[in-house]
Amino acid sequence: MSSILSVQNLQASINGQQVVEDVTFDVPAQGITALLGRNGVGKTSSIKAILGLIHRDAGTVSLEGQDITSLATHRIVQRGVGYVPEDREVFAGLSVAENLRLSERDENPRRELVESLFPDLVKRAQQPAGTLSGGQQQMVSLARALMNQNRVLLVDEPTKGLAPKIVGEVAEALAEAARTVPILLVEQNLAVVRQLAAGAIVLSDGHVVHTTDSAAEFLADEELVTRYLGVGTATETSTETSAQTSTQTSTQTTAEGAHP
């Protein structure tokens, strides 16, 4: 399948410290692709490097074949790259409605879609975003990315620190979103990954060490999981979320090696 986002030999550093060594992968143009790896391997940094939020030392990034490496962050985002950051990063002093309005870019922002997906936020429109619960803030963060017609979404650990029930709601929202836009999902919660993700890219020490079309197969392989994701994660089971999405099955493609 074609790729919506292509990363080649990406290198990035923060304050002179190399955090992304040499990363190459493609994000398929459909469905959810998981970006996996232990803490500190460079998943968030890779996402930030794609967006230009941290300094890129080398490598190229292309969106639908067009080179966006030299563009400033806001231009990249304007081209259609939505971003849901780790730790939500909602603007605490602004109201929910203002947070959403700020993110509006297109001529016709998809307000109805957002309102139907997040009815709770509609109720809390005037509430300062800083007073929301973690789960609600995550919804705001997601809604911000969904407000526009994006070509790909970069979602970083959306379930971090959330209660199991909320994790389920977030997963549902993501699955719903994935029906219209491909998502690159960084996630430590393997149950969510198992449920949502089609393909997976595994990072270790700033490099890509494994790519697969079937995240489920990868996660079922205890040996691989232990090697790349650390001891004990193979047996980790976060609460199974109730929603059984059709994302996985509908976007399952025939075997095609995901080559860097």
Next chain:
Amino acid sequence: MSTIVLLLITGLGLGAVYFLVASGLSLIYGLMGVLNFAHGAFLTLGALIGWETARLVGADSWGGFALSLLVGCLVGALLAAATEFILIRPLYERHIEQVLVTVGLNLAAIALFEGVWGTDPVFIQGPTWMGMTTEILGAHISNDLFITIPLAGLVLLGLVLFLKKTRYGMIIRAGVENRSMVTALGIDVRRAFTLVFTIGGAVAGLGGVLASHFFGYVSPMLGGSLLIFAFIVTVIGGLGSLAGAAVAAVVVGVLQQFANFYWGVGDFVVVILLAVVLLTRPSGLMGRKVATA
């Protein structure tokens, strides 16, 4: 009693001047992370050219005074916009160099002003009414305070409305909290930078003209000590917080007046206040939480 009223109102007037200078400093730092030393140049040039304008039109006329305010504002705005565009922009994200560049600009600009206007203070006057006093509760209040204080209040109101009701105001409020996230939403913050600098400069220019009336003189040295106190006010109030700047300005102004009158130690008291605030709340009275030790 009358002394207290006098000290209170003059303190409020001083606070008004501090606020006008500090508000821009606070917003610029909050949004851009730049400690703008050139603010001194903005306010000084505003005061100097404002005075020249008033003299041209007639220093004791209301028209002259009003025009001087307008011109001071414009001059401050223009100088600030030019500074941001020519010096700050090329140093995008290099905060220390941006600060250094404003230090250099201030140094050069004030020296230039000294070359043009000389270092001696020029005693100014405004419309005759402003030079007179009105009695309130036994205290003889200089009339210019009745213009300075309400004007500062109007500016505060205007800034608050701008921040709350306009899109750029929203961008600035968000940017003060989290600049990178604003760019990650596809917004070009640089325009907000120029806007904030320009507004800060305009308000500083206005503050300069009013300061010259408050202190009674105009000179290239006007900015010097005023800038330092404006910095102190900004830090006490919390960098990036407009409300903080307002509150801190009033507190510092009033405190300074009282301490100066009774014990002659106004400046020390301000320094001690700064030390106390920073040691107990490093992010200032209303600033966002700074990563502390």
Next chain:
Amino acid sequence: MSASTEESTGTSSTGTSSTGTTVKDRLQASLTPPPRGGGPRPSTGGARPERRFLKPALAAVGLLFLALLPMLNIQVPGLLPTATYQPGALQLMALCLLMGAAALTYHMLIGVAGLLSFGHALYVGAGAYLLGILLERTGMGLIPAMILTLVLVVLLAGLTGSVALRVSGIPFAMVTLAFAQAGSVLVRRNPGSATGGEEGLSLNTEQVPAFLVGVSNTRNLYWLALIVLVLVFAVVTWIQNSRAGRLAEAVRENENRVRVLGLKPYVAKLLVFVVGGTLAACVGMVHLLLQSGAVPKTVSADFTISLLVMVVLGGVGSRWGAVLGGVLYTLLDQRLTVLAQSDTIQAMPAILRVPLSEPLFLLGTLFVLVVLFMPGGLAGFVRRMGARYGGRTNRKKDPVDLLEQSA
């Protein structure tokens, strides 16, 4: 069916690098300077053996030359007001050396410990004023008065430093600014007629040894200034290379890392602050002798700004740069004022004459240009030239990065 590709890009296949290094190991490694001069070290460790001795040799020659200057008849018209053996030039050169020393003490704060202080002038002025007051008011001899002054300044720096260092970054800068402002106000207020207010304090020469007084003895004051510069340089180098200095540098680079290892950054910073302030006071004391007085300007924020300009002009992080910056600034400041009186300038149309008559305008503009186009300052420029022609790129820290780490 799914296809998985195994990525083997070297390190991960062996496993040791990713699983073997613990967090603590990596932190330890980061604090240890890399084997070849990767951190901010004095650049005497060069590749070729001859290089090791090049810098100290040059320094020795330079020092000898400077020491001999008062006996030579070198004339640099325009730059020096008189020949080098005459008091006019000697006074100027002594001042340059003192300012170089002052800039060096400031370098230790900013370039080494990353402490952006806006109130360093306070200690220079304190040295000058305290010595002046002691000489004026008490019958103390020069040496005892100097010692007492230094003790008092250590206390002053200790007190102000301990308060200011409770915060860092911009708040720290503001506290130091405020303290200096308070000092400046105090001096101008002239409490008990001790400081002479705006006029300044003139030197009471009763207790000053004769060989340091009078125009004919400017030579001796020049040598005294040279001694101070060498002393300050030695102390700064010693501190920089000491454990406290290294700790302060590590703190500057990443305070959290240091704290995680259980080390206390506060003490190291305070030490550097107090030493820097005390050295500044030494400079101040000699300044009092050289100028036969102390003026309020020495305690002002403007003076600290000048020190900042000197250090940046010279290149942050470089000791030589700081000295060079101090000398250059002082030369320009002093000579441009004289130059402005010259007929050529006076004859120019106002639009040229006015800016050229203000040395601070020229210095400020130069500063802005350096920051914009030559951020490494003079030292950075020299290093780049050296790299181009000398072949080996010195992996010293970029001064700009050093400055970025200060706030």
